Amino acid sequence: MDYALTIHRLQFAFTITFHYIFPQLTMGLALLLVVLKTIALRTGNERYDQAARFWAKIFGINFALGVVTGIPMEFQFGTNWARCSKAAGGVIGQTLAMEGMFSFFLESTFLGLFLFGEKRLGPVWHWVSSIAVFAGAWLSGYFIIATDAWMQYPVGHTVDANGSIQLSSIGALLTNPWILWQYSHNMIASVATASFVMSAVGAFYLLTGRSMKFGEIFVRLGVISGIAAAFLLAMPTGDQQARMVATHQPVAFAAMEGLFHTEQGASLVLIGQPDVEKMRLDNPIAVPRLLSFLTYQRWAAEVKGLDEFPRENWPDNIPLLYFSYHIMVGLGTIQLAIMGIATVLLFLKRLVKTKAMLWTLMLAFPIPYIATTAGWITAEVGRQPWLIYGLLRTADGTSAQVGSGSTMFTLMGFMGLYLLLGLLFVFMIWRELEHGPEEAT
Numbered sequence: 548m549d550y551a552l553t554i555h556r557l558q559f560a561f562t563i564t565f566h567y568i569f570p571q572l573t574m575g576l577a578l579l580l581v582v583l584k585t586i587a588l589r590t591g592n593e594r595y596d597q598a599a600r601f602w603a604k605i606f607g608i609n610f611a612l613g614v615v616t617g618i619p620m621e622f623q624f625g626t627n628w629a630r631c632s633k634a635a636g637g638v639i640g641q642t643l644a645m646e647g648m649f650s651f652f653l654e655s656t657f658l659g660l661f662l663f664g665e666k667r668l669g670p671v672w673h674w675v676s677s678i679a680v681f682a683g684a685w686l687s688g689y690f691i692i693a694t695d696a697w698m699q700y701p702v703g704h705t706v707d708a709n710g711s712i713q714l715s716s717i718g719a720l721l722t723n724p725w726i727l728w729q730y731s732h733n734m735i736a737s738v739a740t741a742s743f744v745m746s747a748v749g750a751f752y753l754l755t756g757r758s759m760k761f762g763e764i765f766v767r768l769g770v771i772s773g774i775a776a777a778f779l780l781a782m783p784t785g786d787q788q789a790r791m792v793a794t795h796q797p798v799a800f801a802a803m804e805g806l807f808h809t810e811q812g813a814s815l816v817l818i819g820q821p822d823v824e825k826m827r828l829d830n831p832i833a834v835p836r837l838l839s840f841l842t843y844q845r846w847a848a849e850v851k852g853l854d855e856f857p858r859e860n861w862p863d864n865i866p867l868l869y870f871s872y873h874i875m876v877g878l879g880t881i882q883l884a885i886m887g888i889a890t891v892l893l894f895l896k897r898l899v900k901t902k903a904m905l906w907t908l909m910l911a912f913p914i915p916y917i918a919t920t921a922g923w924i925t926a927e928v929g930r931q932p933w934l935i936y937g938l939l940r941t942a943d944g945t946s947a948q949v950g951s952g953s954t955m956f957t958l959m960g961f962m963g964l965y966l967l968l969g970l971l972f973v974f975m976i977w978r979e980l981e982h983g984p985e986e987a988t
C-alpha cells in the first residue's frame with residue numbers, strides 16, 4: 548500500500564479512536580442522568596439530585612475533551628482527505644453540518660443550564676434540561692452514524708459524469724436502512740460504557756468505605772442498565788448488524804468470521820488465527836454449522852467465503868478485522884457474564900456485601916471501552932478497500948498534495964498533545980472522584 552495513504556489512515560485512526568473515548572461515555576451518561584433526575588423529581592430524595600450533580604461534572608469534563616478532540620477531525624476531511632471531500636462533500640457535509648448546527652448546540656446550551664442553572668431553573672425545568680442534554684447527545688450520535696452509515700451503504704445519491712457524488716434525497720440519507728441497527732448497537736454500547744463506569748465508581752466508594760449511600764445508588768443503577776445494555780448488544784442489535792453485513796458486505800463478513808472458503812453448514816469460529824497466505828485458520832475451535840444458522844436461520848445454508856470474491860475487493864487487513872470482531876464479541880460475552888452475576892446478587896440483596904463482585908465491577912470498566920473500539924475497527928476496516936462502499940476507494944480519497952512526511956509530523960504532534968490532554972483528563976477525573984458526591988452540593 549502507498550506509504551502516504553497508510554500514514555493518512557493511521558492519523559485518522561489515532562485521532563478518532565482517542566476522540567471516541569469521550570462521547571461514548573457522555574452519550575450513555577446522558578441517559579443515566581435523566582434516570583437520576585427523574586427519580587429525584589418523583590421521590591423528592593435530595594440524594595439523587597446530588598448524585599446527578601456529581602455525574603454532571605464527570606459529564607462536563609468528558610464533553611469538553613470530546614469537543615476539543617472532535618474539531619481536528621472535521622479539518623482532517625479537508626487536509627488529509629481532500630479528494631473524498633471534493634467527491635462526496637455534498638452528501639456527508641449535510642449530516643456533519645446538521646450535527647454541528649442542531650444537536651451540538653442543543654446539547655452544549657442545555658448542558659450549560661444543567662450544570663450552572665439548577666437554582667434558577669427549579670426542579671422541573673432542571674429535569675427538562677437533563678432531557679434536552681440527552682436529546683442533543685443522542686441526536687449528535689444519529690447524525691454521525693447517518694454519515695458513517697452512508698459510507699457503509701450509500702443511498703439517495705447520483706454520480707455526475709466527472710465522478711462527483713450529489714445528494715438526491717435528504718430523506719433517504721436520514722432514513723438509510725443501515726442506520727437502524729448501527730445506531731441502536733452503537734448507542735447501546737455507549738450505555739454499556741456509562742453503566743460499567745457508574746458501577747465501577749460505586750464499587751470504588753463501597754470498597755473504600757466512603758460515600759456508601761452513593762456507592763449503593765451507583766452500583767445498583769449501573770448494574771441494572773448494564774445488564775440491559777449487555778443483553779441488547781448481543782440480541783437483537785449485534786445479531787441484526789451481522790446479518791446486514793452478511794447481506795450487503797459479504798466479503799467483509801467472510802473476513803470477520805475467518806471464512807476463507809465458501810461452505811454449506813458453515814461453522815462459527817470461536818478461536819483461531821487467520822493465515823491469509825495459506826487461506827486457512829490455524830488452531831480453530833469452532834461450533835459446527837452455527838454460523839449458517841445464525842446468519843440465515845438454516846443449519847445447512849451456504850455462507851460465502853473469501854475465495855468467492857476478487858482479491859482486490861478483500862479488506863486489506865484481514866487479521867486486524869478478524870481479531871477486532873472476535874475481541875468485541877468475546878468481551879460482549881464477558882460483559883454479559885459479569886452483569887448477569889451482579890444482577891443475581893442484586894436481586895438476592897447481596898451485591899453491596901460481596902467484595903469479590905465489587906472488585907470485579909471496579910476493575911471491569913475498561914471492557915466496554917475496548918469492545919467499542921474493537922467494534923469501530925471492525926466496521927471501518929471491514930469497509931476497506933472502500934472509503935464509500937462501492938463508490939470511492941480509500942486510495943482515491945486522500946489529499947494528493949500532502950506527503951507522508953507532513954502527515955507523520957502532524958501525527959506525532961497529535962500524539963504528544965493528546966498524551967498531555969489524557970493526563971489532564973485523568974487528573975481532573977481523579978479530583979472529582981476524590982471530592983466525591985457529598986461535597987458536590
Ligand code: HEM
Binds near residue numbers: 733786789921
Ligand atoms: C455480543 C455480541 C456482539 C455482536 C454479535 C456484535 C456485532 C457487531 C457487528 C456485526 C458490527 C458491525 C461491523 C461492521 O459494520 O462491519 C458491530 C459493530 C460495533 N460494535 Fe458490536 N457486537 C457485539 C458486542 C459489542 C459490544 C459488547 C460492544 C461495546 C460495548 C460493541 C460495540 C460496537 C461498536 C461501537 C461498533 C461500531 C459501530 C457499529 O457499526 O455499530 N459490540 N458489532
